[in-house]
Structures are given as C-alpha cells and as structure tokens.
Amino acid sequence: PGNKELEPIKYSKVAAAASVSRRKVEGCVQGTLSLFSYCLGQGENVALLLKDIGVLLLEATKVEMRFYHHFLETLAGKENLEKVVFQVPQVLDTMLSPMVPVASLCSSGRVIIFPRFAVEVVAKPQPRVLLK
Numbered sequence: 662p663g664n665k666e667l668e669p670i671k672y673s674k675v676a677a678a679a680s681v682s683r684r685k686v687e688g689c690v691q692g693t694l695s696l697f698s699y700c701l702g703q704g705e706n707v708a709l710l711l712k713d714i715g716v717l718l719l720e721a722t723k724v725e726m727r728f729y730h731h732f733l734e735t736l737a738g739k740e741n742l743e744k745v746v747f748q749v750p751q752v753l754d755t756m757l758s759p760m761v762p763v764a765s766l767c768s769s770g771r772v773i774i775f776p777r778f779a780v781e782v783v784a785k786p787q788p789r790v791l792l793k
Contacts, residue, residue: 706767715757720767727757727766 670690676683700707701719709717715728733756734742746752757766 706769708763708766710763716763716766718763718766720769725766726755728755729759730756731759 672683672686672690676686679686697707697709704721706718706720708719711717713729714732715726718725718727737745
C-alpha cells in the first residue's frame with residue numbers, strides 16, 4: 662500500500678563489507694530467497710534470523726517479529742525502553758533473548774532457520790599498491 666518504492670540490494674556494498682565477490686553475494690541471496698519461498702509454499706514453519714536484531718517467524722498464516730532486547734535498547738535507549746515496557750507491557754511479548762532456542766518459538770517445535778551459514782576461512786586481501 663502507498664507509494665513505497667523498493668530499493669534494490671546493493672550487492673557490491675554487501676560484497677565489499679563481507680570481503681567476498683559480488684557474484685557470491687548474489688548467489689547467496691538468490692539461493693536463500695528461493696529456498697525460503699519453497700518452504701513457505703510447502704507450508705513449513707520458517708524463521709529468518711536477523712543478526713543482532715531478532716527473528717522473523719512465519720508459522721502457518723501467522724507472522725511475528727521478535728526483537729532482541731539489546732537491539733531495542735540500542736534503538737530506544739535503556740531509560741526509554743523501560744518507560745515503554747512499563748506503560749505498554751505487551752512490548753515484552755515482542756522481546757527475545759538470544760539464548761532462547763528458535764524452535765521453541767513455534768507451536769510445532771519444528772522450524773527451518775534461515776540463513777544457514779557455512780563457516781569459511783578467507784584470507785584477507787593484500788592492500789593494493791598505488792603506482793605513481
């Protein structure tokens with residue numbers, strides 16, 4: 662709804678920040694979206710982990726975002742967050758500890774967690790020597 666424009670992913674910026682190729686970033690994003698779409702089409706419960714932010718949980722027809730406490734505290738400030746929680750106790754229902762197993766968030770206890778990471782050791786690129 663509304664006149665919101667989608668902004669394309671800046672693959673080059675992501676690649677530079679992660680010290681990987683643009684092609685690898687594009688492949689990871691497309692692969693994850695494809696698998697995510699397939700799982701949703703099959704009716705699977707899916708959790709999308711957003712590093713340092715929280716978990717987007719899709720279960721049947723229910724979509725729920727749970728935020729890590731430290732993320733909300735960073736956004737709002739500790740004092741403001743405490744005021745909000747005191748005034749609107751339901752905010753506590755949106756908070757999540759990073760220690761909570763993601764599968765415990767859905768009623769079936771079964772969830773596919775995205776993204777799946779493979780640990781990979783990558784040598785840091787050598788600095789480029791500028792020629793005069």
